[in-house]
Amino acid sequence: MENTFLRDAQGKPFMPIGLQAHNSSTGTALIKKAVRAVKLYGGNCLETPVYWYRIEPEMDCYDFSMVKDVIEEAREAGLHLILLWFGTSKNGHPNYVPEYIKLQPDIYRLAQGPDGAPVPSLSVHCRETLERDKKVFGRFMEFLKEADGESRTVLAVQIENEMGYANTDMDYSAEARRDYEKPVPGALAGVGLDFYRRPDPADESCYSHLHSRQSGQLNFLSVEEGHFENGEWVTELVRNGDETNFSHYVLDGQLIRIRLNPNTGMSAESKTPLQATGHQACSAAEQRGI
Numbered sequence: 001m002e003n004t005f006l007r008d009a010q011g012k013p014f015m016p017i018g019l020q021a022h023n024s025s026t027g028t029a030l031i032k033k034a035v036r037a038v039k040l041y042g043g044n045c046l047e048t049p050v051y052w053y054r055i056e057p058e059m060d061c062y063d064f065s066m067v068k069d070v071i072e073e074a075r076e077a078g079l080h081l082i083l084l085w086f087g088t089s090k091n092g093h094p095n096y097v098p099e100y101i102k103l104q105p106d107i108y109r110l111a112q113g114p115d116g117a118p119v120p121s122l123s124v125h126c127r128e129t130l131e132r133d134k135k136v137f138g139r140f141m142e143f144l145k146e147a148d149g150e151s152r153t154v155l156a157v158q159i160e161n162e163m164g165y166a167n168t169d170m171d172y173s174a175e176a177r178r179d180y181e182k183p184v185p186g187a188l189a190g191v192g193l194d195f196y197r198r199p200d201p202a203d204e205s206c207y208s209h210l211h212s213r214q215s216g217q218l219n220f221l222s223v224e225e226g227h228f229e230n231g232e233w234v235t236e237l238v239r240n241g242d243e244t245n246f247s248h249y250v251l252d253g254q255l256i257r258i259r260l261n262p263n264t265g266m267s268a269e270s271k272t273p274l275q276a277t278g279h280q281a282c283s284a285a286e287q288r289g290i
Contacts, residue, residue, distance in 0.1 A: 010036050011060075014155065016043075017043045017045060018038045018045035019043060019046060021034040021046060021047065021049070024049075026048050026070050027051075027066040027070070031070060034048065035073055035077045039077060039079075042081060043079070045082060046074055047084065048070060048082075048083065048084070049083070049084040049085075049096075049161070050070070050083050050084070050086065051066075051096040051100070052086060052087045052133070052136055055067070055136060055140055056139075057098060058100065059202060062136070064147075067140070067147070070083075078146075080153055080154070081153055081154045082154070082155055082156045082158065083144075085140070085158060085160060085161070086161055087141055089161060089162065089163045091162040091164070092162060092164035092165050092166050093166055094122045095123070101129065101132065106131070108122060109122070109129070109175075111171035111174040112168075112176075113168040113171065114172050119166050119167045120167070121164070123175070124261055125171055125173065125176040126175070133143075
């Protein structure tokens with residue numbers, strides 16, 4: 001199966017085979033160990049993060065030396081890079097944002113839990129945080145084009161990392177509630193999440209079996225693992241793609257709360273939960289300005 005998603009500098013399809021560096025490796029001696037590990041492994045690509053606080057240590061003061069160094073390190077080793085942008089969110093936490101963001105919670109708001117207390121996560125409903133993240137990320141991408149536009153050492157950039165909240169299923173602030181009560185943005189109309197389905201016993205394909213619910217139902221994300229026994233599918237493990245037990249979703253302007261289940265959904269016409277079990281909210285998409 002030919003990969004056409006990633007391409008090298010000559011425009012040829014490129015299949016990345018490699019390893020991922022530790023969260024805080026970039027800019028330290030650990031990156032050399034990661035590069036060496038990829039070479040010993042026989043890989044051709046290293047995935048490693050870059051950090052907002054290192055690129056913008058002070059407001060509107062930029063330093064791309066860390067990015068330049070990791071590109072040169074990989075290039076000298078004959079490797080490609082996939083860079084992860086650790087900005088507003090790193091697994092739902094603001095560990096890698098600059099100090100000026102952390103020290104001004106009145107401007108760059110934290111999310112609130114159900115009791116109204118702040119949680120250690122920046123609210124994705126805060127326009128000020130979004131604008132700062134967008135600005136520095138844009139400068140970062142401009143630098144990549146200038147420093148690596150021809151060599152194409154960098155294959156791709158992941159924007160943010162595991163958006164979410166710590167110790168709460170959603171932001172319960174008044175600003176967030178207003179956003180939740182709005183209809184789903186028009187740009188997301190018809191967008192469906194895929195989930196793994198039970199394969200056909202006669203299907204010998206080794207590739208993942210994907211199926212998307214887009215007709216008359218909200219879309220749920222889950223992975224079902226198991227095996228066939230006497231022609232019948234036996235489920236061994238169901239893993240939720242949603243990392244929270246509950247989420248909020250807006251349907252026709254009405255707020256509903258459901259849980260995640262791989263085999264059931266919610267009728268978009270009747271709005272009746274069918275053993276209902278959860279849906280990913282749109283807050284991450286709204287934060288990116290979709």
